[in-house]
Amino acid sequence: MHKRTCVVVGIGPGIGLALAKRFGGQGFQIGMLARNAERLNAYVEELSAEGIEAHGFRADASDSHSLRSALDAVAMELGDISVLLYNPSMNLGGRISELDPELLVKSFRINAIGALAASQTVLPGMRRLGGGTILFTGSAAGLRPGSLEYLTLGIGKAGLRYLAHGLAEDLKDEGIHVSTVTIRGSVTSGTFFDPELIAERFWQVYSEPKEQWKPEIMYEKA
Numbered sequence: 001m002h003k004r005t006c007v008v009v010g011i012g013p014g015i016g017l018a019l020a021k022r023f024g025g026q027g028f029q030i031g032m033l034a035r036n037a038e039r040l041n042a043y044v045e046e047l048s049a050e051g052i053e054a055h056g057f058r059a060d061a062s063d064s065h066s067l068r069s070a071l072d073a074v075a076m077e078l079g080d081i082s083v084l085l086y087n088p089s090m091n092l093g094g095r096i097s098e099l100d101p102e103l104l105v106k107s108f109r110i111n112a113i114g115a116l117a118a119s120q121t122v123l124p125g126m127r128r129l130g131g132g133t134i135l136f137t138g139s140a141a142g143l144r145p146g147s148l149e150y151l152t153l154g155i156g157k158a159g160l161r162y163l164a165h166g167l168a169e170d171l172k173d174e175g176i177h178v179s180t181v182t183i184r185g186s187v188t189s190g191t192f193f194d195p196e197l198i199a200e201r202f203w204q205v206y207s208e209p210k211e212q213w214k215p216e217i218m219y220e221k222a
Contacts, residue, residue, distance in 0.1 A: 019087065036058075082125075087137045183220075
């Protein structure tokens with residue numbers, strides 16, 4: 001039986017790598033997308049040492065064409081993608097009144113538009129498989145304006161929330177599970193917001209039966 005394929009877009013040393021290990025540990029073959037080829041190779045070696053089949057693909061989340069091409073390459077090499085985990089984010093600190101509008105556009109492309117492009121690219125394969133799962137990494141910054149240091153992130157993550165809700169409603173009758181896991185805290189190892197604990201929550205969301213599907217899950221302390 002062919003292994004199921006999970007793709008992590010925006011692989012890094014925190015949540016991204018933890019997601020790859022959690023889903024890879026459950027028998028998925030992992031496709032990892034990031035811009036840095038050297039880091040990708042290092043993550044492939046790390047996961048392989050843990051018995052996880054992993055493959056790296058270069059892609060720029062701010063460029064929809066780059067994302068689509070990389071995801072098409074994953075599907076060609078590993079088969080139709082049954083799980084998409086979209087994890088990239090970009091934040092530009094400083095006074096919003098002085099922000100270059102083009103940088104805000106780039107940030108929004110990474111935080112939200114890339115999520116749409118990636119989702120659209122994997123949908124044909126999920127339909128062939130008869131279902132699939134798309135999970136986004138959300139942020140409390142997208143819930144309401146807060147610190148000025150996180151406004152650009154918040155604008156993008158707010159767009160991501162709307163996208164998740166819209167896609168969830170659009171695709172639910174096709175057996176495609178869409179949700180955003182909104183993290184309401186600072187991701188820090190050894191705390192409630194440890195990347196491994198967050199990855200475990202993603203796995204729980206993935207494992208939920210259809211009658212429990214929700215477009216947004218809050219990851220927060222009680």
